Amino acid sequence: MTKSVLRRVIAIVLCVAAVVLIVLGAVNMPKRESEDGLQILKTLRTRTLLNATGEGVVESYVAVAKKEAQAAAKAAGGGMSAIREAIAKAEEETRAKYSSNATDYSAIDTTNLEAAMDEYMVALKASADCEAAAKQAYIDAHYDEAYEAAKADREAKIAAGQDVPEEMKVTVDMSGFVATEEMTSLEAKAKEAYGLVGEALKGIYPVMDDNALNTLEGTIADIVYQAGDNYTLQYDRYIKAGSGDALENKTGGFLVRYADDLFYVAGALIVAALTLLFYEVLVAKLGIPRVIIGLFFILLCFMSLLYDLSLSTLLSNSVVRMGMNSIMVLAMVPGIQCGISLNLGLPIGLVAGLIGGLLTIELEIGGWLGFVFAILVGCLIAAVCGWLYAQLLNRLKGEEMSVTTYVGFSIVSLMCIAWLVLPFNSLKLRWPLGTGLRNTIGLDNSNFRHILDDLWSFKIGDFVVPTGLLLFMLLCCFVVWLFSRSKTGVAMQAVGNNPRFAEATGINVNKMRIIGTVLSTVLGAVGILVYSQSYGFMQLYTAPRQMGFIAASAILIGGASTSRCKISHVLIGTFLFQGVLTLGMPVANVLVPGSTISETLRILISNGIILYALTKSGGGSRG
Amino acid sequence: MSAEFVLEMKNITKQYGENTVLSDVSLSVRPGEIHALLGENGAGKSTLMNVLFGMPVIHTTGGFQGQVLLDGQEVHVSSPHDAMTKGIGMVHQEFMLLPGFTVTENIKLNREITHRNFFSRLMGKNLETLNMNKMSSDARKALDSVGMSIDEYTRVEGMPVGYMQFVEIAREIDKTGVKLLVFDEPTAVLTESEATQLIKVMKAIAESGIAIIFITHRLDEVAAAADSITILRDGKLAATRNAKETTIVELAELMIGRKGEAMVHTDPREVPHDEVALRVRDLHVDMAGEEVNGVSFDVYKGEILGIGGLAGQGKLGIPNGIMSLYESSGDVELFGEKLKLNNAGDALRAGIAMVSEDRKGVGLLLDQSIEDNIVFNAMQIKGEYLYKFGPMTLKNSKAIRAQAEKMIKELDIRCFGPTQHSGTLSGGNQQKVCIARALVMGPRFLFVSEPTRGIDIGAKKLVLETLVKLNREQGMTIVMVSSELQELRSISDRIAIVSEGKLVDILSPDASDADFGLAMSGIKPSEHHEKGDGAQ
Structure with missing residues (x-):
């Protein structure tokens, strides 16, 4: 059997399996709302409750028996040990x-x-909802206060040289x-309802007394209702409590519980x-590495669904991270196009951008003006440094990979002293x-924190669209694309x-390489500012050291080689790279x-992607 | 040792895939004779030697058919090292010497004379002491036998090129049991007096009983040195001659021969020599392997001038030098205007276009589309196919597409469309893209360098026809450089032959094979005939 036939057969098998799963899912999903499905849940709930209260009842019996035994022993006149x-x-x-x-x-x-x-x-649900709403209102009212306090605390910690978490x-x-x-009235109502449950329980376990009922109230409330309850949560809770054997005669509970996951697995099988x-x-079309990473990304999406993580939030984060990293990745484009291959000396541009950013804070230029000022100053410094850097590269043709890496590392070390x-x-x-200067300098609303992210941003469900950031990214891509079509760009x-x-x-040739290098460095400066604002x-200090490598690996994932790249490689690569990282961490x-x-x-x-890319850099530029 | 021939190669046939490069070639060398192996580039000389030395390139491509006999015994040479142990030595065209080592050390390299010492007894043979006295006396003997007075302790570094050649020969002679030495173009890098000396040495070696195979293209040296001569042409045995029974003219004729029919027929015509399109005076070009040492010629307006010659003789240096792809000096005038050398943009701006022989290296942007390749020069040099967009000058995709499609149709470029990458095209179609790029420039003068190298016959014909059409219909002056004499003869009005970086003669395409053969080996046919006539 040839490979292609084998592939086709496996694909058909997978499709059939997917269809079966979809049918199963489609049959069982609506059951959650139906009488059947709810009955399964109720059975489980009752069993869990009986189990839990049953223990309380046993304790009651034990207490009664102990008392009787003690009285009997005393009456028999035995010693302490006999009693x-x-x-x-x-x-x-x-x-x-x-x-x-x-x-x-x-x-x-x-x-x-x-x-x-x-x-x-x-009753519990009404009470809990009411409490949650009231608490949220309280948090909203006091958030700013708490934010200031947390910030002050954080800065104090940074000042003291302690490590602080990113977020x-x-x-x-x-x-x-x-x-x-x-709240109080609803709570009272819930209490009342609990009274009814207590009555019912007393009907079942005659020994159950009010004392025991009081002790059990928390347990029972937790069994009956928890915040954010839905079918799957309740089901899992009851199964975990060991009430699974209650389902002996009620088939299909498992399928109803996992109906949505059946859809996800079916989707994954179809993919x-x-x-x-x-x-x-x-x-x-894409080359093996892109297929593998693309599939890995899709796998992560399905896994986050299976593990009930919020996929839309994760994707939203991915998009933000794509936006904030994209300009630095874009900076690789002129470098590759002009023949210096991957510009691993990107930290030159990053440092220039950081100086621009620091100056806005030093001079207290706020908001948009500050952001534009930072970009202008950063670009200016980057252009000058990039020109010098290009002179070095022109004198060491053929050794670009080591020169750029070396320059990247040394500029970071040099700046460690400079800072x-x-x-x-x-x-x-x-x-x-x-x-x-400090290690990490927090931006706030008086600087350019989230200035692009928050511009015209809107929400679709949990998915936040950082419109300004994305537009800025597209604008930069467009400019670089235009340049690559210009006479100079074509020559480069x-x-x-x-x-x-x-x-x-x-x-x-030398002039074109200078243009490409300067452009790459300047984009690096813009890139770090966009990154910082987001x-x-x-x-400062050693943070920019890895960023050149990250940008390089992102564009390589996107399909570029060390001698050929397109804007689409930047966008695809950044999304895949950042997407895999953002989704990978919670799933892991x-x-x-x-x-x-x-x-x-x-x-x-x-690092694996960089290694892979370097093995490919010698030849085989056409994927 | 009683066999008549020290080496016999019988009915050797070698194929590289579909391509037959040697077909039924036989070669016999007697002990103590100098046997010249003659042939143009690609005639099969090097393949034959590769077979003799058992080079890996032969074994990995399916071996060869035929027999190799040494001293009458059939042998199978598995590797160059095996060849060495069987008594076959090679004097390379490029020296295989270690510059930092002395002459003695080079001669004795890997065959050092050693004696054992304490450490070598302990640690093995690699630590044995060199017996320098014995080694240098051996080296002295070998050097003396090649007539070199140079001290055996001199370092190779900084020695004159000619000396290195002799050291190399001394090394081969020093090997014990050498029966056969192959000299691959040994005189190519030598001065005239050194070459004479070398031939003397070769004769001395031959007298000592070692047979020599002498590969060269210099017919006069063959006449001076060789005892017998084997001539290859197109992978076939053209003739075997005894040196005493032949003449240089006959050898030249045999070497060139008529190779099939001309692919393109042009009517002979007279091109008026009244306007000079390109005047070249004392052109020197520093192009490695293709140096040009002072060439002067005129190209007349409206003609097709062919430039021929063997590989490595400098014919490629001429267009590359004038187009400033390599460092060059001299006076070049285009239509009466002086052309600045060493500035590639200037030559293009002046209206010269060139189709390079190095398609993949210089000729094409392999990773870019056909259309971008075609308009590249016109865009960069003449500023065409561009439009203004704010502060930027952008390429005009529509105009480019239209021009590319026109060219694809005109030149019959076989492709999926103008956006296909040029690197994925076949050789012939890549060549057409190169020609298209030259034409889009609207040149007054066209250099075409090896236009048919590595392309199939159909494409060859089309390329040549295109050149003729351009010349006849648009009156474009064309200089075509080619190693294929037949091609040059079929479309050129005059053919200049270059040898050793100098122009030997300009011949008519109707000149005899012998004349071309003589010119390619550096002998001006008219002078030779005069001499020959005078002698008779």
């Missing part, structure tokens, strides 16, 4: 009697209990929260089948004690493509909880 023995014996016997599986649940009439529980659930956590202190009247069917076309001695005075920038590409050809046409912090955390696997994954992916 203790009698008590222990009674306890053991009672426990053995009641905790055994002898309790026949099916014999118990639970109609009353179920009705009471339904009522109790409604700033704002916690509103709830100690001042007072329950509203509505796999399509990939197999069009494998050759895909590989020819310490540059005469900035603003207290936002300097360490409070001693000299030098010829230099990168075949320097001898260009020379034969009388093109000044991230909310400017990172679910898979291997409490590990640092996500960080390992990030390093593996970004």
